[in-house]
Amino acid sequence: MIRVVILGFGNVGWHLATAFHSAEGVELLQIYNRSEVVKPDFLSNIQFSTSIDALQEADVYILAMPDDCIREFSDNFSEDNKFIVHTSGSVPLTELSDCNRRGVFYPLQTFSKGKSVNFLEIPVCIEAENREDLELLTILGERISRTVRVINSEARASIHLAAVFVNNFSNHMYRIAMDFLEEKELDFSLLKPLIYETAKKIATLAPSEAQTGPAKRNDLKTIKKHLNLLGNSDHRELYSQITRAIQSTYGKKL
Amino acid sequence: MIRVVILGFGNVGWHLATAFHSAEGVELLQIYNRSEVVKPDFLSNIQFSTSIDALQEADVYILAMPDDCIREFSDNFSEDNKFIVHTSGSVPLTELSDCNRRGVFYPLQTFSKGKSVNFLEIPVCIEAENREDLELLTILGERISRTVRVINSEARASIHLAAVFVNNFSNHMYRIAMDFLEEKELDFSLLKPLIYETAKKIATLAPSEAQTGPAKRNDLKTIKKHLNLLGNSDHRELYSQITRAIQSTYGKKL
Numbered sequence: 001m002i003r004v005v006i007l008g009f010g011n012v013g014w015h016l017a018t019a020f021h022s023a024e025g026v027e028l029l030q031i032y033n034r035s036e037v038v039k040p041d042f043l044s045n046i047q048f049s050t051s052i053d054a055l056q057e058a059d060v061y062i063l064a065m066p067d068d069c070i071r072e073f074s075d076n077f078s079e080d081n082k083f084i085v086h087t088s089g090s091v092p093l094t095e096l097s098d099c100n101r102r103g104v105f106y107p108l109q110t111f112s113k114g115k116s117v118n119f120l121e122i123p124v125c126i127e128a129e130n131r132e133d134l135e136l137l138t139i140l141g142e143r144i145s146r147t148v149r150v151i152n153s154e155a156r157a158s159i160h161l162a163a164v165f166v167n168n169f170s171n172h173m174y175r176i177a178m179d180f181l182e183e184k185e186l187d188f189s190l191l192k193p194l195i196y197e198t199a200k201k202i203a204t205l206a207p208s209e210a211q212t213g214p215a216k217r218n219d220l221k222t223i224k225k226h227l228n229l230l231g232n233s234d235h236r237e238l239y240s241q242i243t244r245a246i247q248s249t250y251g252k253k254l
Numbered sequence: 255m256i257r258v259v260i261l262g263f264g265n266v267g268w269h270l271a272t273a274f275h276s277a278e279g280v281e282l283l284q285i286y287n288r289s290e291v292v293k294p295d296f297l298s299n300i301q302f303s304t305s306i307d308a309l310q311e312a313d314v315y316i317l318a319m320p321d322d323c324i325r326e327f328s329d330n331f332s333e334d335n336k337f338i339v340h341t342s343g344s345v346p347l348t349e350l351s352d353c354n355r356r357g358v359f360y361p362l363q364t365f366s367k368g369k370s371v372n373f374l375e376i377p378v379c380i381e382a383e384n385r386e387d388l389e390l391l392t393i394l395g396e397r398i399s400r401t402v403r404v405i406n407s408e409a410r411a412s413i414h415l416a417a418v419f420v421n422n423f424s425n426h427m428y429r430i431a432m433d434f435l436e437e438k439e440l441d442f443s444l445l446k447p448l449i450y451e452t453a454k455k456i457a458t459l460a461p462s463e464a465q466t467g468p469a470k471r472n473d474l475k476t477i478k479k480h481l482n483l484l485g486n487s488d489h490r491e492l493y494s495q496i497t498r499a500i501q502s503t504y505g506k507k508l
Contacts, residue, residue, distance in 0.1 A: 168467030213422030
């Protein structure tokens, strides 16, 4: 039984707690959060604490706090030589204080509170400084996910950057489409099947094979029509720039 | 029974033929293509033709050709007063010759040959100049799709533009991520669950609620790290521009 304490009850902490709570071979002992939190019903038998001095003895402390808080929290973490792991994509392992055994347990997913996810499908990128700790994280990861990979801090930073493109930036494309259609009093939900299919295509086609549209086929007439249609100058600028990027990638210039 | 002839056997023609072939109440009479095509096995009982003079009598002729060919093909379409519809998102109905009854049958989806789609889930945007023709398109659309909407040419152009953002531009974000990870010899497939979840989130959250990441939370330290990591100057430029767009949308400037 791996005994786990979760430090921080934001989006990541919430989803990890949910996954560990129902995982076999994992005992979720306690959840710490700086301030009082609304305790969800399904975690009613888990101890919540706002005092860092009242932490229980655990095999691993999972620090699920914003990137900026990782160093400070870890420096003040009074328990020497405990195993503490953070959950950030972009923060190196070495940001954690070396008074403790250090590691990373990074679930590669976008979390929103209240939107449940199937943790089994989420890749977990792990890192630790010694073999025993890495083994513990491997077992812990496999309790909740089908995909556990040992990834060092440098590689993890690259994966996190790539994740920004596929998640943050794609989602902003959805946002622009929605804002634009709302201006025109048109129904954004018509686009939802297209959004799903765009993502699903990647299962069988490389993005380079799946690319279609006016930029790819260098259809200058449609591109010009689109630029005229876009009333918002920021949207127009972004349309131009991404169109140019696609044209240049596929060998055609404006 | 609605008798259909498909004109053009590219991606859209292929997928429409597949859908109509197995639809009840639709008789797919013939497929015309300018040049010889490889006839798929499952369409072995359908007549293929490369001669425009050998077209059969049909209730509707569906012109599934590139945007640039629509006007020319329709001008040369010798059958007067037939009902001809194009399948383009961005071309107005009026590009079709007025020697015929005109319409639009625009399936709002991204098609790749060989990648099957569930047509039932694909919204079909229809337009026609008279009530009877619109009724015929409504019935025809409902034979293959759960969502049929009457959309005029102006609104359709806006929907098509929004589709470019959610499909073409998102797919290019996937491409950039893949290229970047390949440079680093890292496995793009780790990102696939994140890509699916990003799209699936839109079912329950507006894109504005689903937005996360360094740009949204104005995390300048991570943004700077990412810009340093990006070796390709085009990728760096795009990262900056989309980051600025997100910051400006969510009220924070660089």
